[in-house]
Amino acid sequence: MSRYLTSSKVGLLALISLYTESVVPSVATIPILSFLVSQILPINSMIPRSDVSLHSRDITVTLNDIQRATIDHISGIPGRSVWDLLLNKLWKINSFDALHVFFDTLSLLLQKTQEQLQNEPEDGLETDSNLNRMLLSRTSPLGAFVRRAQLEFTRLQFHDGLTLWKSFVVYRAPTLPQWRKRNQTAGNTSFDIILQQEQLGIADRLTEAVYRELGTEASQEVGNSTEDVEKLLEYQVDQMQRMGNRLPKAMKMKLLDMIESGVTVPSLSHYVSFLDSWKAGDYPSSFDKLHRYFDYTMHNRDRTFYQYALLNLAILHQDFGCYSEAVVAMQETISTARENNDMGCLNYSLSWLYHFGKAHPEQIHKVQEKGVLGTDREALAFLKAKAKETSMWTLLSTSLLSEAKLSLSNGDGAAQAFESILKASHLNVTRNVANAIGSQMSMQSSIYGRLGVSCQAWLYGELFLQCYASPSPVEDVVHCICKSAFLLSQKGRYEDAVARMEEVDEETLQTLRYSQYWKSSLGLMKFRRYLHCDNLTAADHVLAQLRAPLNLSQDLQFNISMLEVDLLTRRGDYSKAMEMLEHFATKLEDEEADIYQRVKLMTLKAQIYDASGTPQKGFSVALRAASLAHRARLLPALWEAVGRIGAILISLKEFSATTKLLESIMPQVLECEDCNLSAHTFSLLADAHVGMAGQAKAEGLQRKEQLTKALEHIERSFDEFSRIEDVRGQCEIMAKKATIMHLNGDPVLANDCAARYRDVTRATINQV
Ligand SMILES: *[C@@H]1O[C@H](CO)[C@@H](O)[C@H](O)[C@H]1NC(C)=O
Ligand SMILES: *[C@@H]1O[C@H](CO)[C@@H](O)[C@H](O)[C@H]1NC(C)=O
Ligand SMILES: *[C@@H]1O[C@H](CO)[C@@H](O)[C@H](O)[C@H]1NC(C)=O
Ligand SMILES: *[C@@H]1O[C@H](CO)[C@@H](O)[C@H](O)[C@H]1NC(C)=O
Ligand SMILES: *[C@@H]1O[C@H](CO)[C@@H](O)[C@H](O)[C@H]1NC(C)=O
Ligand SMILES: *[C@@H]1O[C@H](CO)[C@@H](O)[C@H](O)[C@H]1NC(C)=O
Ligand SMILES: *[C@@H]1O[C@H](CO)[C@@H](O)[C@H](O)[C@H]1NC(C)=O
Ligand SMILES: *[C@@H]1O[C@H](CO)[C@@H](O)[C@H](O)[C@H]1NC(C)=O
Ligand SMILES: CC(=O)N[C@H]1CO[C@H](CO)[C@@H](O)[C@@H]1O
Numbered sequence: 001m002s003r004y005l006t007s008s009k010v011g012l013l014a015l016i017s018l019y020t021e022s023v024v025p026s027v028a029t030i031p032i033l034s035f036l037v038s039q040i041l042p043i044n045s046m047i048p049r050s051d052v053s054l055h056s057r058d059i060t061v062t063l064n065d066i067q068r069a070t071i072d073h074i075s076g077i078p079g080r081s082v083w084d085l086l087l088n089k090l091w092k093i094n095s096f097d098a099l100h101v102f103f104d105t106l107s108l109l110l111q112k113t114q115e116q117l118q119n120e121p122e123d124g125l126e127t128d129s130n131l132n133r134m135l136l137s138r139t140s141p142l143g144a145f146v147r148r149a150q151l152e153f154t155r156l157q158f159h160d161g162l163t164l165w166k167s168f169v170v171y172r173a174p175t176l177p178q179w180r181k182r183n184q185t186a187g188n189t190s191f192d193i194i195l196q197q198e199q200l201g202i203a204d205r206l207t208e209a210v211y212r213e214l215g216t217e218a219s220q221e222v223g224n225s226t227e228d229v230e231k232l233l234e235y236q237v238d239q240m241q242r243m244g245n246r247l248p249k250a251m252k253m254k255l256l257d258m259i260e261s262g263v264t265v266p267s268l269s270h271y272v273s274f275l276d277s278w279k280a281g282d283y284p285s286s287f288d289k290l291h292r293y294f295d296y297t298m299h300n301r302d303r304t305f306y307q308y309a310l311l312n313l314a315i316l317h318q319d320f321g322c323y324s325e326a327v328v329a330m331q332e333t334i335s336t337a338r339e340n341n342d343m344g345c346l347n348y349s350l351s352w353l354y355h356f357g358k359a360h361p362e363q364i365h366k367v368q369e370k371g372v373l374g375t376d377r378e379a380l381a382f383l384k385a386k387a388k389e390t391s392m393w394t395l396l397s398t399s400l401l402s403e404a405k406l407s408l409s410n411g412d413g414a415a416q417a418f419e420s421i422l423k424a425s426h427l428n429v430t431r432n433v434a435n436a437i438g439s440q441m442s443m444q445s446s447i448y449g450r451l452g453v454s455c456q457a458w459l460y461g462e463l464f465l466q467c468y469a470s471p472s473p474v475e476d477v478v479h480c481i482c483k484s485a486f487l488l489s490q491k492g493r494y495e496d497a498v499a500r501m502e503e504v505d506e507e508t509l510q511t512l513r514y515s516q517y518w519k520s521s522l523g524l525m526k527f528r529r530y531l532h533c534d535n536l537t538a539a540d541h542v543l544a545q546l547r548a549p550l551n552l553s554q555d556l557q558f559n560i561s562m563l564e565v566d567l568l569t570r571r572g573d574y575s576k577a578m579e580m581l582e583h584f585a586t587k588l589e590d591e592e593a594d595i596y597q598r599v600k601l602m603t604l605k606a607q608i609y610d611a612s613g614t615p616q617k618g619f620s621v622a623l624r625a626a627s628l629a630h631r632a633r634l635l636p637a638l639w640e641a642v643g644r645i646g647a648i649l650i651s652l653k654e655f656s657a658t659t660k661l662l663e664s665i666m667p668q669v670l671e672c673e674d675c676n677l678s679a680h681t682f683s684l685l686a687d688a689h690v691g692m693a694g695q696a697k698a699e700g701l702q703r704k705e706q707l708t709k710a711l712e713h714i715e716r717s718f719d720e721f722s723r724i725e726d727v728r729g730q731c732e733i734m735a736k737k738a739t740i741m742h743l744n745g746d747p748v749l750a751n752d753c754a755a756r757y758r759d760v761t762r763a764t765i766n767q768v
Helices: 007-020 026-040 052-056 063-070 082-092 096-109 114-119 126-130 141-155 158-182 193-197 205-211 226-243 249-261 268-279 283-297 306-319 323-339 343-359 361-370 376-389 393-410 414-431 434-450 454-468 474-490 494-501 512-533 536-547 554-571 574-590 595-611 615-631 635-651 655-671 675-695 701-723 727-743 747-767
Strands: none
Touching: 007 026, 007 063, 007 082, 007 096, 007 141, 007 158, 026 063, 026 141, 063 082, 063 158, 082 158, 096 141, 096 158, 226 249, 226 268, 249 268, 268 283, 268 306, 283 306, 306 323, 306 343, 323 343, 343 376, 343 393, 376 393, 393 414, 393 434, 393 595, 414 434, 434 454, 434 474, 434 635, 454 474, 474 494, 474 512, 494 512, 512 536, 512 554, 512 727, 536 554, 554 574, 554 595, 574 595, 595 615, 595 635, 615 635, 635 655, 635 675, 655 675, 675 701, 675 727, 701 727, 727 747
């Protein structure tokens, strides 16, 4: 593998030289320049992010690519396209000597340095031929490319130069038919003018001696240079770090090929394989490869990289759940970074430590005692101030979003969270911090979810997936997809939810962490569905699977446990359910738990008291849940808690108060688009009306009225239950209806209800 120069670079140089000759008309300037620049600049700074196809693109440009970019542009010379002129230029390089001349004359494309200008003879004869040329500034991207190429050419050994020449001949050969059309005298030996002058044929012995390996592997040697491979590796590292995905399989094969063909293996390739095995969840080999990479790089350059090795190690440890090791490594990173004055690394480490502390508070206590970070708020304020000071807008934006999240989970209300989000959004617009937009939108979506405006939450999720998915980290995308599938399943649209889950592409699921999250979310959906279908055996199976992966995020674990409590309640095992709740409650008190989880626990407790026939025991806890939820503006949780209060009031025979209470929240409950919640609330409302009917005078008009209302609510509750296929709910509701019909003295309709009851049970057994 050559160091830098390849035949495709010669092609690009020819095009640049053509461009400076002012034969490219102004309409073609921009397309041709952008083509050139896209080939010359580092890959990641150029490719628009949506261009995912890059994974499969070749890194070197072929003549076909160049032809495609130039053939449609008319040149300044009548009747010729830019491609015609370029062909001419390429075929003018018709001997190894001509290649030397080509590289020598490259300096004519550049502006002269101050020194050269001073040394120049006054009369300036030489510049005459150059009058029409535009000159490239020495520091422009094109100028730098030309200078580098020229320098690299002079450094080539004779043998390497010859290899370059031969590979160029091979590179150009496919255009011979086109060239022959334009120049009748061109023959099959015109790649080297010497052969033609000496009348040597292609089969001549001299030709054979020189060009014997044409078309064989040796001439392919310089197809890709080390620099190209490094560029590609850098791009991969960037993608993997920013997006967090793994190497696509095709790319992996390609890299292996290229690395095998080269004598010098760029050390970056170890890093790429480290990242790949890390994302695959292969702990031992990622460990091994990380060590190997840093063994190679540590002393290679003049800067020390020790802190980065530690940084990677810390992140690796964290990902595999070795938290205490991670903290130790990170502390080491921080002190090393301080020692080496590496501010970028220091800033990053501090920010990492903050987020780590949010995720694993029990681990961070030790660190806090040592005073590396203060409390959450102080740490955030510190990060914000630093970010502002040093214009690190991405850091500032993520700090603001973390602040929004913190105030949500502390229950400080939505207003503050909105303020932080607006600030972050302002940053997005003024500072062009585009890759934080994804987390911002999912944050907005979850705020609206907490405010009980489900359609808005859904909309933000959609907006994110439609418009901002490609520049965002893969993790955000996976979370967003899972979230919107959850919203769908709440509405009972199970098929759509599964379809939505399947939108996550296969590449992404190769990363262990995402695939665990994805599978657990899918499992949760199934679990919920089986619970509704009253298929407790199947639910048990799913639960066993959900318990299997360790180190799920706390959020998911909480949701799993809550459904488990539901399962136990459905089994009638109230004491065990209560035990689980208590266990969870003590755990939450230790840590600074999300307020949503605390409210949910209280509501469930009240629910268990209710189910076990002592609803009044749950009064204080339901009331406390309601007031907490109200203070934190957690509306879906509030309505649930109010529903529990309603149930208690019903048990106290306070029917009219219950009716008033529940009727006032009903519109907002419907807004939540949570069928389970609305079904239960309608059912409670029906109970309250039945109670009022019972208190009214027998045979009175009022009684009839109340019963009619109760029937109405029963119908709606039944609808909601059937949407989520909740068997028990449907049966209970039908039983209630039958009872009312019976009371009304309408045995035929009561019988109808009984029949529907049986239908429901039969239908689900067949279906599941
Ligand atoms: C046509 O090709 C021949 C042989 O390669 C070469 O000597 C001649 O200069 C070319 N003519 C033009 C106009 O390029
Ligand atoms: C090359 O061209 C010559 C005539 O110019 C012809 O005699 C010969 O067969 C050609 N060789 C090949 C391999 O095409
Ligand atoms: C250069 O690398 C690409 C992979 O990106 C490969 O397809 C191509 O064959 C290589 N070129 C040569 C001449 O080896
Ligand atoms: C990190 O923050 C420090 C101030 O604490 C600042 O001087 C430095 O420039 C920042 N580093 C980078 C890479 O911006
Ligand atoms: C964020 O900024 C990008 C580019 O700066 C812009 O395209 C996008 O619309 C902005 N998004 C929001 C929500 O302001
Ligand atoms: C857990 O459940 C709540 C509501 O029940 C939901 O908002 C949240 O998205 C769920 N979390 C996950 C990770 O599924
Ligand atoms: C449905 O709602 C009831 C009452 O609010 C609750 O106990 C139960 O856990 C919920 N079920 C599911 C699967 O969310
Ligand atoms: C429960 O679900 C499983 C799996 O879908 C099914 O095989 C089984 O028949 C169901 N049982 C009942 C009682 O519906
Ligand atoms: C919080 C948690 O469950 N941590 C576990 C993660 O997995 C490792 C082993 O893989 C356990 O040792 C941790 O306890």
